[in-house]
Amino acid sequence: MKSLIIKDFLTIKSNIKHLLLIIIMFLLLCFDNTHVLHYIPSFLSIIILILLFSYDEVSHFNCYLNTMPIDKKNIVKSKYLVGLILNLIAIIITFIECLFLNFKVDFNSLILCLAITMIIEALILPLIFKYGVERVRIFLIILVLIIGLILTIILTKFTLSNKLTIFITKNGSLIFMLLGVVLIFISYQISKNIYLNKDF
C-alpha cells in the first residue's frame, strides 16, 4: 500500500507548478472574504484527490495495478488514505494561515471543516470507483459547489452570531466529525465491493 501512496504523492509533486498556480489564483479571488479563505485548502484537497483519479483514468492505471501482486482492497484503501492525508495537510495549512494572518484560531471550525470534507469524500468516492471521474465530473462539481455554498452560508451567519450556527460550531463539530468517520467507513466498504467486482 505504501507504493500506492508514494505514487499518488509523486503524481502531485509532478504537477506542483499547476497546483501552486491554482492555489494562488484561489487565494487572490477570495482574499477579501477571509472566512472563505480558511476553507480553500480543504476544497483544494478534494480537487487534488479527484485529479489523482483523473490521472489514473487517463493512463488506465487501474488495469495495470490489477495485474500486480497487490491486495485489491489496499488499492481502494490507499485512495481513502491519500484523501485523508490531503485533508489533514489542508487543515494544517488553514491553521498556519490563521496564525500567520493573526486570525483567532477556532478549533471547532477547523474540525467542522475537516468533517465536511470527509463527508464530501465519503459521498463522491464510491461514485468515482463505480463510474470513473469523467462520467461523474459534472455531478462532482455540482456537489462540491452546493456543499461549498452551504458552508459559506453557515460561515456568514456565524459572523452574524446566528444561534443555530453557534450551536453547530460549538457543539456540533464533533458530531459532524463522528458522522464523517462513520460515512467514510461505510463509503470504503461500498467502494471496496464495487472495485473488487469491476472489470478493467
Add this chain to the structure above:
Amino acid sequence: MKIIEVENLQKKYSNFLLDIKNLTINEGTVVGILGNNQAGKTTFIKCLLGTIKNYKGTVNLNIDYQDIGIVLDNVFFPDTLKPQDIALIMQDIYNNWDQTLYNNYLQKYFLTNKKIKTLKIDEKKKLEIIVALAHHPKLLVIDDITTLMDSRTRREIIELLLEYLKNKKNTLIISTHNPLDLEHLIDRIIILDKGKIIFDEDYVNSNYATLECKEEILLKLNKEDIISLQKNRDTYQVLIKNKHKYLELKENKINLEDLIVLITKGASK
C-alpha cells in the same frame, strides 16, 4: 508445467462474445496470439490476467503475480511520472525488482529521466517493456506489441525479448495483429477470430505452406490437408499442411502474415 489452463471461458459484450473452449500453455513456450483488430486478443489476455473478472468458465494462472511482467496496450503509469518515479513505486511492489538492470536498460536505450508524456510512442513502449522485465518475470505478457512502431524500435524490442528468452524456462505470451519480425521468436501460434480460436498449432515444427494453383491441382489435394483457400482471378491460394506430400508442387514457405490472412479470410474448404 502448465502455466495457464483455460476451460470454457466466455465473456459476453453487447456485440462480441469471447468463447475459448479449452487451452493450456506450458512453461517455457513463446505463444503468439494473432488475429485482426476486434478478434478478442485483448479481452482474452485481460481474462487470463484477471483484470476482467466477470466471465464464465475457469482460468487457472499457476504462477505468482510477483513473477509476471505485463505490457498492455495503452495501459501504464500516469504520464506525469518519470522512469525513476516508476522505479521507486515498483521496488516496493516487486520483491525481485532489479534497479541495476533497470538503470542499465534505460541507459542502453537512451531513456532519460523525463516525464513519460514527453517520450515518443516508441520510447514509451520500450520503457513499458523495460519496466516489465526489471523484476525478472517468469511469465511475460505483451499485448499488441507492434502498433505504430518503427523498424529500429521493433528490432530493439526483439533484442530485449531474445535476451529474456535466453532462460529457457521463461514463458512469453505476445499478441499482435501485425506479426512482422516475430516469426523467429514464436513456438506456438493461436489465431483468434471473432472471439474464437480458429487455429492453434506448433509453429516451429509446422508443416504448413501456401500453394497457388489451378482448380485441377486443387482437386488432387487431400481434403484433410487443406486448411483454407482463397480464390484469386483464375487460381486458388491454398494453405495446406503436410507439405511433404506435395513436394512436386511449387509451394511457398508460409509467413505469419499470410497465415492470418488465409485463415481468417479464406473461404472454408
